[in-house]
Amino acid sequence: MKKLSVDVVVIGGGATGAGVVRDVAMRGYSVAILDKADLGQGTTGRYHGLLHSGGRYVVSDPHSATECAEENEVVRRIQAHAVEDTGGLFVVTPDDDLDYSNGFAAAAAAAQVPCEELTIREALRREPRLNPGIKRAFAVRDASVDGWQLVWGAANDAKRHGAHILTYHRVTGMEVVDGSVRQVTAIDEKRGEEVQIDCNFVLNCAGPWAGQIAGMAGCEEVEVVPGRGIMIAMNHRLVNSVVNRCIYPADGDILVPVHTVSIIGTTDVKATDPDQLAIPRDEVQQMLDAGEALVPGFREARAVHAWSGARPLFKDPKVSASDTRHMTRGMKILEHDTRDGVNGILSIIGGKLTTYRLMAEHMVDIMEEKLGNQNECKTAEEIIPGNEDRKTYAVTHRLEEREHDRFEDQIICECELMSRGMITQLMTEQPTASFDDLRRQLRLGMGPCQGGFCSMRATGIAVEEQMVDVERSTELMRLFLKNRWIGLWPILNGDQVRQTALDNWIFHGTFDIEHLPQSEEEAL
Amino acid sequence: MTSHEVVQQGESHEHNTLARASLDNCVKCTICETQCPVSRVTPLFTGPKFVGPQAERFRNGESVDKSLDYCSSCGICTQACPQGVKIAEINTVARAVMKEDHMPVRDRLIVQTTLMGRFMTPFAPVANMALKNKPVRKIMQAVVGVAEDAPMPPAQMQSFEGWLKRRPRPKTQPTREPIVFFHGCAGGYFEVETSKKTVEVLEHLGYEVLVPKQGCCGLAQQSNGLFAGARRSVNALVDALLSAGKGLTIVSSSGSCTGMLKHEAHEILGMDDPRLMEVGSRIRETSEFLLELLDEGILTPDMLSPIEATIPYHQPCQVKSQAMGTPAVTVMEAIPGVKVVESGQPCCGIAGTYGLKKEKYEIAKAVGQPVFDMVKETNPDLGTCDTETCRWQIQKHSGVRMVHPVELLHQSLGLSNDLKV
Numbered sequence: 001m002k003k004l005s006v007d008v009v010v011i012g013g014g015a016t017g018a019g020v021v022r023d024v025a026m027r028g029y030s031v032a033i034l035d036k037a038d039l040g041q042g043t044t045g046r047y048h049g050l051l052h053s054g055g056r057y058v059v060s061d062p063h064s065a066t067e068c069a070e071e072n073e074v075v076r077r078i079q080a081h082a083v084e085d086t087g088g089l090f091v092v093t094p095d096d097d098l099d100y101s102n103g104f105a106a107a108a109a110a111a112q113v114p115c116e117e118l119t120i121r122e123a124l125r126r127e128p129r130l131n132p133g134i135k136r137a138f139a140v141r142d143a144s145v146d147g148w149q150l151v152w153g154a155a156n157d158a159k160r161h162g163a164h165i166l167t168y169h170r171v172t173g174m175e176v177v178d179g180s181v182r183q184v185t186a187i188d189e190k191r192g193e194e195v196q197i198d199c200n201f202v203l204n205c206a207g208p209w210a211g212q213i214a215g216m217a218g219c220e221e222v223e224v225v226p227g228r229g230i231m232i233a234m235n236h237r238l239v240n241s242v243v244n245r246c247i248y249p250a251d252g253d254i255l256v257p258v259h260t261v262s263i264i265g266t267t268d269v270k271a272t273d274p275d276q277l278a279i280p281r282d283e284v285q286q287m288l289d290a291g292e293a294l295v296p297g298f299r300e301a302r303a304v305h306a307w308s309g310a311r312p313l314f315k316d317p318k319v320s321a322s323d324t325r326h327m328t329r330g331m332k333i334l335e336h337d338t339r340d341g342v343n344g345i346l347s348i349i350g351g352k353l354t355t356y357r358l359m360a361e362h363m364v365d366i367m368e369e370k371l372g373n374q375n376e377c378k379t380a381e382e383i384i385p386g387n388e389d390r391k392t393y394a395v396t397h398r399l400e401e402r403e404h405d406r407f408e409d410q411i412i413c414e415c416e417l418m419s420r421g422m423i424t425q426l427m428t429e430q431p432t433a434s435f436d437d438l439r440r441q442l443r444l445g446m447g448p449c450q451g452g453f454c455s456m457r458a459t460g461i462a463v464e465e466q467m468v469d470v471e472r473s474t475e476l477m478r479l480f481l482k483n484r485w486i487g488l489w490p491i492l493n494g495d496q497v498r499q500t501a502l503d504n505w506i507f508h509g510t511f512d513i514e515h516l517p518q519s520e521e522e523a524l
Numbered sequence: 525m526t527s528h529e530v531v532q533q534g535e536s537h538e539h540n541t542l543a544r545a546s547l548d549n550c551v552k553c554t555i556c557e558t559q560c561p562v563s564r565v566t567p568l569f570t571g572p573k574f575v576g577p578q579a580e581r582f583r584n585g586e587s588v589d590k591s592l593d594y595c596s597s598c599g600i601c602t603q604a605c606p607q608g609v610k611i612a613e614i615n616t617v618a619r620a621v622m623k624e625d626h627m628p629v630r631d632r633l634i635v636q637t638t639l640m641g642r643f644m645t646p647f648a649p650v651a652n653m654a655l656k657n658k659p660v661r662k663i664m665q666a667v668v669g670v671a672e673d674a675p676m677p678p679a680q681m682q683s684f685e686g687w688l689k690r691r692p693r694p695k696t697q698p699t700r701e702p703i704v705f706f707h708g709c710a711g712g713y714f715e716v717e718t719s720k721k722t723v724e725v726l727e728h729l730g731y732e733v734l735v736p737k738q739g740c741c742g743l744a745q746q747s748n749g750l751f752a753g754a755r756r757s758v759n760a761l762v763d764a765l766l767s768a769g770k771g772l773t774i775v776s777s778s779g780s781c782t783g784m785l786k787h788e789a790h791e792i793l794g795m796d797d798p799r800l801m802e803v804g805s806r807i808r809e810t811s812e813f814l815l816e817l818l819d820e821g822i823l824t825p826d827m828l829s830p831i832e833a834t835i836p837y838h839q840p841c842q843v844k845s846q847a848m849g850t851p852a853v854t855v856m857e858a859i860p861g862v863k864v865v866e867s868g869q870p871c872c873g874i875a876g877t878y879g880l881k882k883e884k885y886e887i888a889k890a891v892g893q894p895v896f897d898m899v900k901e902t903n904p905d906l907g908t909c910d911t912e913t914c915r916w917q918i919q920k921h922s923g924v925r926m927v928h929p930v931e932l933l934h935q936s937l938g939l940s941n942d943l944k945v
Contacts, residue, residue, distance in 0.1 A: 235548050236581045260581040302548035399579055400588035406570060414552060414578055447581070449552045498607070499551045 002188065004164065005198040006030040008367070009184045010205055011171055011213050013037075014044035015147060015353045017205035018154035019360030019379070024203070025161035026382070027364065027375035032197055033155065033163060034186055036170035036209075038437045040151040042274070043207045044353060045440060046309025047147060048231050048265035049258035050242060051075060051083055052354040053140035054113035055090055059103060060249055064352070065111035071355045072141060074380050075150070078357075078387065082149035085392045086257055088142025088242035089123060090115075093293045094133035101136045101246045108140070115140050127239050129295050142242035144258045146393070147353060148440040153384045154356075160385065168432075168524060169195060174202065174217045180343040181217050189524055190432045201367055204347040207312040208274035214347050219340040224349055226274040226310035229266035230283045232491060235302035235448050237395065238262045238295050245294065252290025259395060259443065260416065261304065264291045268311075277308035279490040303491040304448050305484075314349040331359050333366055343370075412461065413454035415447020423458060427467045434524060435459075435480035448496075450484045452503030456511065474516045475523035481507065542794055543613035550577035550609045556601035561841075561870040562594060565890035569594035572601035576611035580618065587622035595619070596875035596888070597747045598841035613792045616747065623749035671885030675874065675920035677714035677912070684712045684719040688735055698732035700822075704768045705733050706761075706785075706807065708778030709740045710912035715777075718912075718927070721934040722777045722810050728937055729822060734772070738764040741781040743788065747876050751793055758789045762799045765807075774807040777928050779910035780842035780876065782809045787846070809843065809910065810930050815851035818858055828936045830860035833945040835932065836902035838867040838895050838918060840911045841875065852910060852929040859936040865902045869895045872909070874917035889921060896922035905944045908932065 006029075010021045013035030021033040035041070054068035076083050092101045108115035116139045123137035124130055155165050168189040175183035181202045186195045206213045207224075214222040237257045245253040256263045267283045284306060291298035314332045331351030336342045346366060351359045361377045368374060383390070398417040402409075410420040422442055430437065435458055438444050444458060445451035459477040462468045468476065488500060507513045556572040557563060563571045568591065570579075575592040582588075592615055601611040682690075684707050703726065711719040723733050742757030762785070765774055776782045786804045789795045808816070817823040839850055853864045872892040873879050879888025899907040900922045907922070908929045909915045915926035927943065935943050 236544070237584065240584050297545075301545070394586070395582055395584050396586050396588045399582035403589045403591060406591070407567065411574075414573070415581070417578070417582065448548075448550065453552050495548050495551075495607075502551045502553065 002193055002195045003198075004032060004195065006032045006164065007199065008032075008201045008203060009034065009197055009199045010203045011035075011184070012042075012204065012206035012209070013039040013151065013155070013165075013167060014042050014205065014207050015040070015151055015154075015356040016207065016348055016351060016359055017203075018151040018158070019356040020203050020205050020348075020363055021163050021165075022154040022158040022161070023357075023360045023364045023377060023379050024367075025158040025163040026378055027368070027373075031158070031163045032166055032199075033158070034166045034169040034171055034184070034197075036168070036189070038167050038434075038440060039155055039165070040148045040440060042209070043309050043312060044147045044151055046231070046307050047229075047353060048254060048256045048263045049144045049147065050254065050256050050354075051143040051145040052352060053088055053115075053142040054111060055088065055108060055115060055138070055140040055142065056244060056249060056254075058107040058111045058113050058115075059100065062107065062111040064355075065108075065113050067358060068352065068354045069111070069113045069141070071358050072143065074357060075145065075354065076143065076392065077390065078380070078383050079150055079153050080387045080390045080392045082146050082153055082387075083392050084144045084258075084394060086142065086144050086241045087126075088140045088244060089118070089127065089130075090138040090140060090244045090246040091123065091130065091294070092135040092137075092246045093131055094135065095293055096135075096245060096247050098135060100248055101138075104138060104246060108138075113140065127241060127243065129238055129297075130243065131294060131296055136246065138246065140244075142244070143392075144242065144256050145353070146259070150353070150356070152441060153386070157384045166195070167437075171213060171216065174345075176217055176342060179341060181345045200344060201371065202345040203363060203367065204345060205363075207349075208310040210312060210347050210349050214334070214336065214345070217336065217342050217345050219334075219336045219342055219345070219347070222334060222347060222349070223315040225313045225315050226271040226277075227313045228269050228271035228277050228308055228310050230279050230287065230306060230308045231263050231265040232284065232287050232291075232303050232306045233258075233261040233263050233446075234291070234298075235304050235495075236260060236262070238291075238298065238301060243294050245290075252287050252293075255291060255294050257395075260447065264288075264298075266309075271310055274310040274312075277310055279306050279308045279487070281490065284490050300494075302448065302495040303493065304450060304496060305446070305487040306491045307487050312349050331355075331362075333363055335366065335370075337370070346370075412457045413442070413444050413447065415449055415454070416443040416445075418442050418444055418454070420461065423461060424465055427462060427465055431467055435462075435476050436483055439480070445480065445484060449499055449503065450488055451481055452499065452506060455480050455484075456506075471517050471519035472523060474513075475519045475521075478513065479523045481513075542791065543610040543617055544580055546608060546610040547577035547580050547614060549605075549607040551607055553606070555606060556604050556609075556611055559600050559604040559870065561598060561600060561873070561891045562596050562887060566594065566887050568887070572611045572615070575618070576601065576614045577609050580614050583618060583621070585621065587618070587624075589618075590622065592618055592622065594884070594887070596871065596873070596878040596884070596891070598871040598875045599845045600841055600870040603845055603847075610791060616749070616792050620749040620751045669882050670880050671882040674880040674882075674885055675913075675916035677710065677916060680714060680716045682716065684716045685735075685737075687716060687720055688723075694727050696727075696730075698727070699730035700732070702732040702734050702769060702772060704765055704772050704774040705735050706738060706765055706774050706776040706778070706781070707735065708776060708781040708912075711776075711778050712738075715912045715915075715928070718777045718930065721940065722775070722928075722930050724939050725814075725930055725934050725937060726775065728939060729817065734768040736764050736768040741778075741784040741789075742793075743780055743784040744877050746784070746788065746792060747878075754789075755793050755795060758784070758793065758795060758800060759797070761785070762797070762803045765803050766799060772806065773813070774803065775810055775813045776807060777810040777910075777930055778912065779809055779840055779846075780913075782807055783842045783846050809846065809848070809851070810928070811852035811855050811910065812846075812848050814855045814930070814933065818855065823858070825858060825860070828859045828933075829938060831932065831936055831945050832861040833906070834863045834865060834903055835945075836867065836899040836907040836924075837864050837929070838869065838872060838899065838907070838909045838914065840909060840914045841871040843910045844870075852908065856908065856929050856932055859932065862932070862936075864908075865898075867895045867898050869898070872896075872914045872917050874913045876913055879913075879917055888917070892917055892921060899924050899926075 873888035
C-alpha cells in the first residue's frame with residue numbers, strides 16, 4: 001500500500017480538474033490529482049475541439065458568451081501551443097430562416113463577443129467549399145483547441161508547482177471523520193496497488209462521474225445527467241475555419257477543423273451511464289446530413305472515426321429531465337457543508353472547456369474561503385511553460401518539422417506524421433502508458449488508416465526500447481486496435497471500408513494477431 | 525458556379541479541390557512509392573505517398589515542405605495508384621502554392637518555350653554555338669540555374685511555320701476531310717523535322733492538314749507552378765485550335781502537350797471550360813491517330829516498304845498517363861521487318877523541364893540511366909520516343925539518335941530516306 005499526505009485532493013483529470021490542480025498548486029497548496037484513467041480521457045477528450053468565441057451563446061446564454069469571449073483570449077495567451085487560430089463563421093444555410101441571424105450581431109455586441117458580418121462573397125472566398133447558397137455570414141474569434149494538450153499543459157504546470165499527477169488511480173472511497181473528509185483511497189490500476197491519501201480538502205471535478213464521487217463522501221444524490229453527443233472526424237480539413245450554423249443551438253450545428261481532420265458535431269441525448277455511451281446509426285446519418293447542409297458533398301468525403309462524449313449537466317428542476325440541451329451550461333459548484341453537512345469537499349458540475357480556467361478559479365476561491373485563506377489566483381496571467389513564444393499552433397507544424405528532420409528520424413505514424421523520436425521520448429517519460437495514452441498526446445493512429453500501419457511499428461519500438469515484454473506489447477496492440485474499432489464500426493462506409501479491409505488483411509492475414517502469445521493479465 | 529468563375533477562383537488561390545478530394549481514397553498501400561522513379565534514385569525526395577495524400581492533409585494554403593519540389597511530376601504515381609488518388613496532381617498544385625511568392629527567375633525563363641524558340645530561330649548557328657559553349661553554359665548555370673550539361677534543344681535554321689509558308693504546295697489534292705495539326709512549341713521551333721514529317725504523312729494519306737497560328741499549351745508553366753500563365757496559354761491555344769473549323773480532329777506529335785489538353789489542364793489547373801473539353805476529346809497523339817487509321821484500313825500494310833531493324837522505344841511518362849496503351853508500338857511494327865523493343869521504364873528523367881535544373885540534373889540522369897542503357901544496347905544508331913524533351917535527354921546521355929515514331933513511318937512510306945537503319 002502506498003501512502004501520501006497532501007492538503008488537497010482533486011478527483012477527475014479532465015479540463016476542469018487540470019485547471020483546478022494547477023490553480024491549487026500555484027496558490028501554494030500541496031495537491032494530488034487522481035483519475036481512474038488517463039488525463040482527458042472522458043468528456044474533455046471526446047468533444048469537437050472548439051475554443052468558443054462565445055458566438056454560440058450570444059442569444060441563448062449571454063453571460064456564458066461573455067465568459068467564453070474573455071477566456072478564449074486567456075487560453076490563447078497562456079497556452080498558445082494548444083490553440084489554432086482558425087477563426088470562425090456563423091452562417092445561415094439555405095435551410096435556415098433569417099430570424100435568428102437578425103438579432104445575432106446585436107446580441108454579440110451586447111455580450112461583448114467580437115463579431116463582424118461578412119459579404120457572402122467574402123465568406124466563400126475564405127471557405128470555398130461552404131454551401132454557396134448561404135444567406136448571411138458572420139465572422140467570430142472561434143478557434144480550435146487540442147483538449148489533451150490543454151490538459152497536459154495545465155497538469156505539467158501543476159507538477160512544476162509540486163502537484164502529484166496520479167493517472168489510472170480509481171477512487172474507491174473517502175473517509176469522513178467528524179463531518180469532514182480526511183482521506184481518499186484509490187487503486188493504482190497499472191500496478192494493482194492500493195493508495196491512501198490523507199488530505200484536508202477534496203475538490204470533486206469528476207464531470208459525469210461527479211455524482212458517484214460525491215456519494216462516496218456520503219453526500220446525497222448529486223444528479224448529474226450525462227448529455228451524450230456524437231462526433232465524426234472527416235479525413236481532411238473540408239474547412240479551415242470553424243463553421244457554425246447561425247441558428248438557435250441545435251444538433252449538428254458545427255464543423256471544426258482540428259489538426260488534420262474536420263469534426264462535425266454534435267447530438268444531445270440523455271444517457272444513463274457515462275461509461276456506456278452509444279454511437280447510434282441514426283445519429284451518424286443525422287450528422288452526415290448536417291455536414292451536407294454546411295459543405296455540399298460532405299457525404300462523399302471520408303469519415304475516419306466517430307466517438308461519443310458525455311456532457312456533465314446539472315439537473316435543473318425547472319426543465320424536463322429528458323431535454324438536456326436546455327439545462328444550464330453555466331457551471332454549478334456544490335458546497336457540501338451547507339448542502340449535505342459534509343465539510344472539506346466541493347463538487348463542480350457543468351461548464352465548458354473554453355472556460356476551464358475560470359471555473360477552476362471560482363472553485364478554488366470557494367475552497368480558500370472555507371479554509372480561511374486568501375491567496376492570489378495567477379492562472380490567467382502566468383503563461384504555461386513552453387508557450388512563452390505565444391505562437392499558436394498551425395496544422396502545417398508537423399509537416400514543417402518532418403521537413404527538417406526527414407534525414408535523421410523515421411516516421412512511425414504516417415497519417416499524423418509522428419516520428420520515432422517523438423514516441424520513444426514519451427515512452428521514456430511515461431513508461432506505463434498504453435498506446436492509447438500515447439495516442440492522445442502524439443496523435444498516434446488517429447489518421448485515415450486508424451492504426452493500420454503505425455500500431456505494429458509502435459509495438460515493435462516498445463519492445464525494442466524495452467518498455468514492455470512481448471506478451472504485454474501484443475496485448476497493448478490488441479487493446480489499441482480494439483479501441484480504434486469502436487469508433488470505426490459506426491461509420492464504416494466507402495473509402496474507410498477499403499482501408500479497414502486492407503488493415504484486416506495485414507493484421508489477420510500477415511500477423512495472425514489472434515494467435516500471438518497472450519499475457520495473463522489484461523492490459524491497461 | 526460557371527466554369528469561368530471556377531477559373532477566376534483558382535486564379536486567386538491555388539487550391540484545386542478536385543485533386544485534394546482524391547486523397548480520401550488513399551489506403552496507404554505504398555504501391556506509388558514502389559513505382560516512383562525519383563524515389564528509386566535519391567533520398568532527397570520524400571516520395572509520392574508522403575508528399576501527396578499524406579502531406580496534403582497538413583497543408584493550409586501555406587508551403588512548408590520545400591522538398592516536394594524534388595517531384596518530377598512524371599505522374600507515374602497517379603497511374604500506379606489502384607485507389608484513384610491524384611497523387612502527382614496534388615503535388616503539382618502544392619508546388620504552385622509554394623511558388624506563389626518566390627518563383628526563381630530560372631523557372632520563369634525555361635517555361636517560355638515559345639519565346640525561346642522565336643528568339644533562337646533567326647540566330648540558330650549562333651544559338652547552337654552558344655549552347656554548346658562551356659563558359660556560356662557555366663554562366664547560365666550560375667545565373668539562372670540551368671544545369672551546364674542539361675540537354676538543350678537544337679535551334680533550327682527554319683521554323684515549322686517558315687517551312688510551311690515556303691514549301692511547294694502539295695502536288696495531290698486532299699481526298700479526305702481536313703484535320704488540324706497542333707505542333708506545340710518544340711514542334712514549331714526545335715523539332716521541326718517531326719512536324720514536317722507528320723504533316724507529310726497525313727497529306728500522303730489524303731488529309732488536308734490545317735495549321736492555325738498557335739501558341740504554347742502551358743505545360744511547362746504548369747509543372748513549374750505558374751498556374752495563372754498556364755491557364756492563359758491553354759485558353760489561347762484552345763481558341764486557336766478551334767478557329768480552324770468546327771468538329772475537326774486534331775493531331776499532334778507532341779506527346780506531353782497532347783496530354784495537357786486531354787486531361788492535365790482539367791485535373792491540375794481545375795479548368796472545365798467547354799471549349800477545352802471539346803479540344804480534349806478531339807485531340808489525338810499522332811501514333812494514336814495512325815493506329816485508328818490502321819484499324820479502319822486507311823493505312824494499309826501494302827503502303828509500307830520494309831525496314832529491317834530492331835527499334836528501341838521509350839514511352840514517356842506523360843504519354844503513359846493518357847491511358848491509350850502503346851499505339852506507337854503497333855504502328856511501327858506494322859512496317860514489315862520492324863521489331864520494337866520497349867524500355868519498360870517509367871521515365872527518362874527529364875520530365876519536361878525537371879532535368880534541366882542544376883539541382884536535379886544528376887537525379888534526372890540517374891532516373892533515366894536504365895532507358896539510356898537499354899536504347900544503346902538495342903540499337904546504337906536509332907531510337908524512338910514520342911516527346912521532344914525526352915528525345916533530347918535520351919540522345920544526350922546515350923549518344924543514340926532519337927526520333928518520333930512517325931519518322932520511321934515517313935521513311936517506310938517512301939517519303940524520305942535519311943534514317944540510318
